[in-house]
Amino acid sequence: MTEARRPRPRFWPALALAWLLAVAALGAHQIGFWREARLDSDVMALLPGEGDDAQLQAANERIAGAATRQVVVLLGSEDWKRSRAAAEAFLAALAPQDQLLRPITGQDEALAAAVDFYAPHRRGLLTPTQREQLRGTAPEAWVEPALARLYGPGPGGGLGQWQDDPLGLWPDWWQARAGRGLQPRDGLLALEAEGKHWALLRFESRASAFRLDGERRLQDALDRAAAAAARSGGADIELLQGGVPLHAEAAAVQASREVNTIGLGSLLAVIALVWLAFRSPRPILLVSASLLIGCAAGVTATALVFGKVHLLTLVFGASLVGVAEDYGIHWFATRQGQPGVAPRSLMRQLLPGLFLALATSVLAYLALAIAPFPGLRQMALFSAAGLGAAFLTVVLWFPWLDRAAPRPSSFAAKVGASLAGWPRWRPTRAGLVLAALAAAFALGGLLRLQVNDDLRSLQSSPPALVGQEIRIGRLLGLPSPAQFFLVDAPDAEALLQAEEALTARLHALKAQGRLGGWRAVSDWLPSLARQRQDHALSQAAETAVLTRLGALLGEASPPAPPPAAHLAPDDWLAHPVSEPLRPLWLGPVQSQWGSVVMLEGLAVDGLDELEAAAAGLPGVRWIDRTARISDVLGHYRRMMSGLLVAGYAAVGLALFLRFRRQAWRALLPTALAALLTLAVLGWAGVPLQLFGVLAQLLLLGFGVDYGIFLLEHRDDPSSWLAVSLGAASTLLAFGLLALSATPALHGFGLSLGLGIALVWMLSPCFRPAPIAPASH
Template sequence: MNLELVTRRLAGLWLVVVLACLAHNAWYWGVHKGAPVTDMLAMLPRDEQRPMAAQATQALADAGARRITVLIGGGEAVQAQRAADAFLQALGDVPARHRVDASDQQAWLQLFAPVRAGLLTPQARERLANASTDELADQALAALYQPVGGPRVGAWADDLLNLFSQWLAERGQSSRVRVQDGRLMLADPATPDHHYALVLIELPGSGFEVGAQQALQPRLEAAVQAARGQGAKVIRAGVPLFAAVAAEQAQREIHTIGAGSLVGIVALTLLAFRSLRPRLLVALSMAVGLLVATSVSLLVFGELHLVTLVFGASLLGVAENYGSNYFSARQGLAAHERWTMLTRQIPVVTLAMATTVIGYALLALPPFPGLRQIAVFSAVGLVAAFVTVLWWFPLLDGNGRMAPTRFADWLGSRRALWPSLRGRGMAVLFVASALLIAAGASRLRVDDDIRQLQSAPASLIAEQREFARLMQAPGLAQFFVVQGRDEQELLQREETLTAQLRGMRLGVQAVSDWLPSLQRQHADAALVSLRAVELRPVLAERLGQPVAAAAASAAELAPADWLASPASEPVRAQWLGRLGDGVASVVLLRGAESADTRAALAALNLAGVTWVDKVGEVSGLLGRYRQLMSGVLVLGFAITWAALAWRFGLASWRALAPTALACALTVALLALAGQTLQLFHILPLLILLGLGVDYGIFLLEQPGRHEIRPFLSVTLAAASTLLSFGLLALSGTPALQAFGLTLLIGVFLAWLLTPLFLPPHA
């Protein structure tokens, strides 16, 4: 069976696959209304060794993904309130909360008042346990004659020491927000005469949904302008704000990188081949690659991240290589000669494609969901583009002779300008390279901190920090997950943990501060009752009249009642409920910024308590995989050398050495340019391995100094890759920028060095 007949049959089968992918894409994006994922947490690894920590992190992220918090003011309270009204009016029907109903305040008392005997602050508990009866009597009389701070619920005799008022005051002090004139307000701790109105915006869906972001952003911006029009300062905080910026940036980069790559590649191919048909067919191969990659990625992962699409836009330059190589080899040949040409080309192009796909596939080794999605998308897209060139191009490229163009002949003939180094020339190259690499090594800095990959605008980060200062809110990057077999064991373990944390002088925000365990409620109620029995005779003697006994109450504060009440709102998100085999909650901290403090917290060993330091864990993971992937890169070179030896034998080093040298020089140049080395500088070297070796394969297959077609193909391929990844180096996402910059330098060096390593007699 001849090659033409086999190709026609395979082309038909490939057409069926492509049409199926086209229908799948049309259904997903059109009918199903699918949208790219913008949640950057989805790109990070889950804690597979501690699934409880991973689930808790996700639960906190889900809660935060729906809320935007806004502070409005900066001057007098009246001005802040006026600006808040203007903000809310411009916001329209977006769900927002600023006012507090009297019914909500009453709900607090209705929830806690029946169980007030079981609600003690740590200070009150210690005083009841240790103070003498006379000292307590003095306190009780002071509470009678000079009541201070907080509401008194019921008669004086029911709460002789006004303990409930102290407990409520402590709950109020856990937040800087106060209810003033029925509004949520706070004062700047550094400048008390600067007041802010607090507005809570609760989105009906996730803030990561692109549609929700597009609907909210115009209204939010209009509301901000309305508040500023009243002379107020506006400070916004919340995950949806970062998600919106990331989505807008990614969409902008898709258009910029995709359009820039396409325009550049179109110009190159028109100059090289003059005819429009090669340009259209090359565009077809790239479109098929992206189409099939999208479908396969959706089937494998169930969703597609926006960063994957941005990276996919840069894939155009690599996918273009196969089409350009085909038409470079086709120049000057009659139509019937294409099959002979294809017979010679298939082994070479297949080997080149395999080495490139290996480089992309190695990206899937780290446990980063985002990298694995990019690896699958890229590898599948390249294979699909390659198959399209192999099975469709011979049937669609026309029946005439493809005449060489003047530009193609000129570009291909530039190969003769490169000397083939040997002996002294090769020694000079390696000595110069060694000096440059040594200089780079002396300047090399490594930093795996995940915060280095932060891409949010500085203004938004500054707003977030100012908000945290004003609110004195706990951090969300480090926290404890507490788990129990049931709700009461969970609360008891929380109480043990919070006691230790407060002993370390840390700020704590915990569910058990609002919802004590039944064990604590009963113990505190018993302590209050015992000291009240001792107090009444002393007070009766001092007052000269009997003191009535407190009304008996067997009420208990249960988790279900607390969760259903508005009183749980400040910390409700920290109650994770059923998680794994038990019930879980999160304890948040203030003042855990130093490395020594975090180390001490990590060393705590309590039953059912897990320390989570997401920043530290991911940063440590980045560091470990930077080292691991450096080893994988060496392994990749060894595997590629074995594949090249199968084709080129002892001469295979000539195809591999230029890329190896380009990798080393790239790292050196990045260091000399002041770049801090991290994982996303190492990973693109795996891709460079595949791309650079392709140049060696094509040139080593036809190494003659006056061979035009191989150097034309290699130069067009390198130029296309530089266009796509060069634009990626301009990305505002640090990880993508590192990818692009590394490949921009590395691909150019690989193209520049490869002709120097060809056999001298060629």
């Protein structure tokens, strides 16, 4: 039967129509998604969770959530009046921006409310120093100080009436819990440190900084307020600012810029290459349509599975433009070289190679999802769905929409003809010498290659903002969210007692200067056992002192102290006084109660001592999140390295099933490119990280495509044109990814871009010998 009479398959039009309906659904979802985009810019979302450790997962969520909307500003000078004037001008300038930042005020009222709340329980509240003094000092030693307070100026020389606190213990308990020198002054919180008077301003961010509009709303508002503060307080006013919203907004603005740079740059590069090769708007429009549908499918799939899309997923997904166009370019390159072949016949001819290329690329992307990194899983799903959608668009639509072959162009002809002049490697003397030199270069570089799994490779906040954050933490003694103690116990009372046992050990480290302090719920909510002991101790001392004072002053014996009023956890949690410490109180989590003890003024060289402080204490664990996550990064770098080896074996098997003894020609160029890329990193002193291994995994998926196309269409200039255009666009996409300010993405793009360039140059070198012309 001739080609003209061969029955046409009926499933192709039905599949094309079904894909049209699916694309229409994609478009509807995109309209709804971008109206109120659910975007995430928290870099910690890239990292794995804590698995089955419910207590630790709850602690991490509480610590992260506690400061999500807090913005802190410090204004300092050598004169308090100028600091106050600057702070007032700063607040006045931010007043019109109330929809962005709400000032947190009312410190005086909050302190008064806290004093009133704790007052009935004061006899059960002692500091460790007071406890030692009451146990080791005779009652006679307390009589004279008590008498001095009785006749001294003010209301008993302390908080409240003298008869409520004749020993003067109450003010010292409050002083021990005060911030690092923070005191209310002129309606502001004031601090003296580093030879300056500082005014502390705190704000709550009302608007989410996690937006992809490229605008610095919060930072611009703060910059205008800082200018007003400088005009009012003088040029020597020093301003420090920090907070999660500022880092989040900086990440969002950076991601917006990078999405535009990488995505738009890649798209323009692809358009330019397609125009140079085919000199027609139709290939540009159809290839751009396949890319647009691919990106939309990636966003939709990610949003449906994860509920939101990470900004770095969009940055990474923007590089998809440099990969997904391969199918369309390969179609038009072959169409240009074989204008007489019917479109659907041509697609059937190309389909095995295109499908094998898609399979290897998708498998490489999906391998990212093996690691329990939510961000990597998003990137994997985004890219795999995008590639699949672009592939279906080309396969199902192009034979219908592309009814005329592109005209030949001089650019396409020159690129296609260059394959004939490309050298083939042969085991001659010169070939063996070249192989030996390459092997020596690779071996030397691999021996010099170092690994680095430091979590800070994911840090991309502006250095100036990070520096200010560090100074604010040092001045205010803010706790570190990266290192803390996690405490658990069967009930609330046992939990508070476990905290008290821990803080007793921390007192010794603080006295040695190894620790600045800590934040623990038990400092503000002692256990019931501790309250009873302290109440009995203070009541006995107070009764003895009052008896002696009565005898000295010739008065009757004092009345019996009021009954003990112990503070219960439920009462404490229900009162606003507990609000600053509520994130540390995890409460019941599964079968255990949990809490967090955060540390202030950590010394980097003292972390081992802090870990030792938890030794032997039931239910107390030392958590170093930085070291913990770095260990996880190292673990998965090693695991993905093993998976990379397995991936080469699996791809090699798939190639063998298709090409038999010629399969090595498609795989060897990618393997050599991977080794040479790692060698270059070693010689350049660039350490290998998890993202570098992931780049090698993707290189396997992309690079093998070039060998597949060159074997499927041996010495075909059209196939070489498609490979060259695809490699150029992929190289541009990941080369632009190297411009990312995020270190991990920068190294990823640099490594993969170098690998793509090498595999493109090496693939033609391992082509089989040309087919000899048939003899007549």
